[in-house]
Structure formats: structure tokens, C-alpha cells
Amino acid sequence: MTMHASAPPARPADGVCGAELHDLAARLYPICRSITGDGVRQTLAVLSEHLPIAVREVPTGTQLFDWTVPQEWRVRSARLRDPGGQIVVDFADNNLHLMSYSAPFRGRMSRQALSAHIHTLPDQPDLIPYRTSYYNRDWGLCMAHSRFSALPEGEYDVEIDTDFVDGSLTYGEYVHPGTSDREFLLSAHICHPSLANDNCSGLAVLTMMAAMLKGRRTRYGYRFLFAPGTLGALAWLAANEERAQRIDHGLIVSCVGDAGRPTYKRSRQGSAEIDRIMAHLVKRRGGSILDFSPYGYDERQYCSPGFNLPVGLIQRSAFGTFPEYHTSADNLAFIRPECLAQSLDLLCEAIEIAETNWTPLSLNPKGEPQLGRRGLYAAIGGRHSTGASAMGLLWVMNLADGRHSLLDMAERADMPYADIAAAAALLRDHGLLSDASAGHQVAE
Numbered sequence: 001m002t003m004h005a006s007a008p009p010a011r012p013a014d015g016v017c018g019a020e021l022h023d024l025a026a027r028l029y030p031i032c033r034s035i036t037g038d039g040v041r042q043t044l045a046v047l048s049e050h051l052p053i054a055v056r057e058v059p060t061g062t063q064l065f066d067w068t069v070p071q072e073w074r075v076r077s078a079r080l081r082d083p084g085g086q087i088v089v090d091f092a093d094n095n096l097h098l099m100s101y102s103a104p105f106r107g108r109m110s111r112q113a114l115s116a117h118i119h120t121l122p123d124q125p126d127l128i129p130y131r132t133s134y135y136n137r138d139w140g141l142c143m144a145h146s147r148f149s150a151l152p153e154g155e156y157d158v159e160i161d162t163d164f165v166d167g168s169l170t171y172g173e174y175v176h177p178g179t180s181d182r183e184f185l186l187s188a189h190i191c192h193p194s195l196a197n198d199n200c201s202g203l204a205v206l207t208m209m210a211a212m213l214k215g216r217r218t219r220y221g222y223r224f225l226f227a228p229g230t231l232g233a234l235a236w237l238a239a240n241e242e243r244a245q246r247i248d249h250g251l252i253v254s255c256v257g258d259a260g261r262p263t264y265k266r267s268r269q270g271s272a273e274i275d276r277i278m279a280h281l282v283k284r285r286g287g288s289i290l291d292f293s294p295y296g297y298d299e300r301q302y303c304s305p306g307f308n309l310p311v312g313l314i315q316r317s318a319f320g321t322f323p324e325y326h327t328s329a330d331n332l333a334f335i336r337p338e339c340l341a342q343s344l345d346l347l348c349e350a351i352e353i354a355e356t357n358w359t360p361l362s363l364n365p366k367g368e369p370q371l372g373r374r375g376l377y378a379a380i381g382g383r384h385s386t387g388a389s390a391m392g393l394l395w396v397m398n399l400a401d402g403r404h405s406l407l408d409m410a411e412r413a414d415m416p417y418a419d420i421a422a423a424a425a426l427l428r429d430h431g432l433l434s435d436a437s438a439g440h441q442v443a444e
């Protein structure tokens with residue numbers, strides 16, 4: 001079987017699919033997720049309505065390279081009452097009010113003493129910040145700065161009912177098997193509470209993408225991970241050191257629902273095929289390409305030197321650059337159905353290229369072949385009924401020296417991959433090309 005023989009995955013129909021993606025994100029949004037705990041399990045249960053996700057539990061204390069699975073965090077409630085007994089902050093209203101991994105605490109204290117444990121954003125006074133304290137045990141509450149500033153002096157009552165227990169770290173894994181043993185990894189973090197773009201968007205897009213792949217024949221196996229940031233990726237890598245070597249392409253997917261243009265951060269390798277695929281697609285959408293840096297999401301683990309896997313990061317607005325990032329303004333209004341759909345479409349195109357890229361070799365390399373005689377030039381200046389353009393046909397024949405893949409050609413011609421692929425398919429059907437990649441393709 002040759003590289004171009006597999007059917008590419010279906011492309012989503014924009015409108016319908018955008019609403020579905022947003023609905024799924026909206027169901028995930030209220031759940032209080034953290035790096036461990038029931039929020040992750042509840043989220044996986046919702047995703048499991050679409051996919052048979054394997055839920056992995058890694059016990060507290062398990063060594064993950066240089067890290068250790070922490071105790072599981074449980075939350076029942078968190079409230080702050082003012083001197084008059086009125087509730088001013090309630091975890092039940094918005095889970096961002098409680099610092100993630102906050103220690104339990106009960107007590108009364110002055111406004112001054114309280115202020116050391118209250119997190120606000122003076123520059124964005126109406127927003128609640130998202131704060132965590134995973135590795136430094138402390139208690140804390142988060143609230144709008146304007147609200148805190150307005151609080152009178154007096155005795156405040158704090159009641160944070162949380163605890164830490166020996167339990168496990170939870171992550172979800174779903175594999176769409178391919179006809180080869182090579183893999184494409186797609187991963188989204190599952191550890192943020194009510195933050196729509198920086199969590200729910202990636203989970204929704206990857207879940208729908210996995211659901212769309214069901215029943216399709218693909219060359220690559222597609223491994224979907226829904227895992228808490230850092231520790232989840234480390235847990236998967238620690239359990240799959242051998243298997244990780246099968247990953248030919250990988251993408252971390254996060255912040256894919258806002259109205260910004262796409263941003264792709266290259267893998268540490270820098271020019272892996274996934275880097276070139278994404279650069280091609282993102283550039284054609286007017287987005288930006290960033291070089292690798294060891295700061296960001298789980299590409300940090302997959303691209304650590306002991307693995308150095310070809311795993312990049314796809315976002316729309318880059319994390320940390322939009323004012324809504326890690327605040328209560330990263331809500332369901334901030335992510336848009338059409339933007340979620342466009343992100344899914346981008347990923348589907350990436351898969352299509354990974355699945356169908358091949359290297360043509362011209363069977364008529366001396367002088368241009370006479371396209372008109374074969375009926376291939378009929379639509380010069382326009383498009384052939386197969387979708388191939390005249391320029392696409394000329395570029396493919398010219399670059400078909402057995403050293404240029406379709407992706408190389410698309411880059412060199414500055415044309416969409418789909419146009420080049422359509423031209424190559426037509427030329428092959430007319431006996432003008434053979435497949436130079438047939439001998440050294442992915443083992444099957």
C-alpha cells in the first residue's frame with residue numbers, strides 16, 4: 001500500500017460543528033479541575049460520551065522521572081464572610097475563587113491579616129485571577145480587586161473545606177489505530193478549572209476530532225491524551241518510554257477557541273515534518289510561527305532532550321498574550337463556535353497532509369510533458385474538473401525529481417497543499433508520475 005492510498009479524514013462542516021464544539025466546551029466549563037481529583041474524572045466522563053476513553057489512575061507517590069505524583073486534592077466548599085456575616089466569596093459561585101490546591105483553613109482574622117491570602121488583579125480590577133499553589137502548601141482565595149477594595153475593616157471568617165489524600169493522578173487516553181505502528185500524538189491539558197480557552201477549547205476540539213476519525217482507515221495511529229499539565233505528560237512518558245519512539249508527529253492543542261489567528265510553536269527539532277506541515281497551514285491562514293522555547297505547555301516534556309520528540313504547540317492567541325488569560329474573562333463568551341471549528345479544520349488538514357504526503361518521480365523528466373495532448377491543459381488559467389490548477393500541474397511536473405514531497409512542492413510553489421496534491425493525483429493517473437517514496441515509507 002502506498003502513502004497516498006489512505007482516505008483522508010473527513011473535514012468538518014463549519015457551522016454545525018462550531019455549535020457542537022462550543023456546547024461541549026460549555027459542559028466542561030463549570031467543572032473544578034486541578035492536577036488531580038474528581039474534576040478530572042468528571043471531565044473525562046463527559047468526554048467519554050463521545051469516545052471510549054481509557055481512564056488511567058497513577059497512584060500518589062509514583063515516581064515520574066524527577067517528579068512524584070502528589071496527594072489528591074479534594075474540595076467541598078470555600079467561603080469568606082464579612083464582619084456582618086454576609087458571604088463575599090463563595091467557591092460555589094465560581095471555582096476560580098479558590099486557589100487551586102489550597103490547603104484547608106478555618107478561622108477569623110482582620111482584613112489586614114486576610115489580605116496576605118487574597119489574590120486580586122489590580123490592573124484588571126473586575127476580574128478574578130486563576131492561581132495555583134501545587135508545590136507550596138498554603139491557603140488562598142481569589143477575587144475581583146474592586147470587590148476586595150470595597151471591603152470594610154473588621155473580623156472576617158474564612159472556611160476552606162479541602163483536604164489532601166493518598167489517591168491518584170488521573171488522565172485519559174484514546175487511540176485510533178492505524179495500519180502502521182507509527183503514531184500521531186494529540187494532547188490537551190485537563191487541569192484548569194473554569195477557563196474556557198485555556199482548557200475547555202482544546203478538550204472539545206480533540207474529542208470531536210477523535211470522534212470524526214472513528215471508522216476511518218488511517219496509516220498513522222492517532223493517540224489522544226487528556227492529561228493534567230506537566231505531571232500527566234510525565235506519567236504517560238514514564239509508562240510508555242518505548243512506545244514514545246513511535247511518535248512521528250505530535251501536537252499539543254490549547255487556547256484554540258478565541259478570535260485570534262493561529263499560532264504555531266515549533267518542536268525542539270525545529271524542522272520536523274509536523275513543523276513544516278503546521279508552518280504551511282498556519283502561514284496560509286495569516287497566523288504566526290514561533291521557534292521552540294522551553295516554556296509553555298506539555299511540549300516541554302515531549303521535547304526534553306531524553307525524548308526530543310517532534311511535538312509542537314498549536315494555539316490561536318498565544319498563551320499569556322491575551323488579557324483574558326488566567327482570569328475569569330477566559331469564559332464561554334471569549335471562545336467562539338466558528339473559531340473552534342476553524343481550529344478543528346486546521347487540525348484535520350494537518351492530518352490530511354501527514355496521511356497523504358508522498359514524493360512523486362517524473363516518468364517524463366526530459367522537457368515538459370505535453371499536457372494538452374492528454375487533456376490536462378484544458379482548463380488553463382482555470383481549474384481542471386478534478387480541482388487541479390494549471391500552475392499546480394506545472395509545479396508538480398517540474399519538481400518531480402524524486403527529492404520533493406508534495407509538502408516540499410507546496411512550500412516551494414507557495415500554493416495550498418490540497419492544490420498540489422490534486423495535481424499530483426491527476427498526473428499519476430495519467431501515467432506521468434511514479435511514487436518515489438514507495439520504497440521507504442512508514443513500515444506497515
Ligand code: ZN
Nearest residue numbers: 192198319326
Ligand atoms: Zn493555563
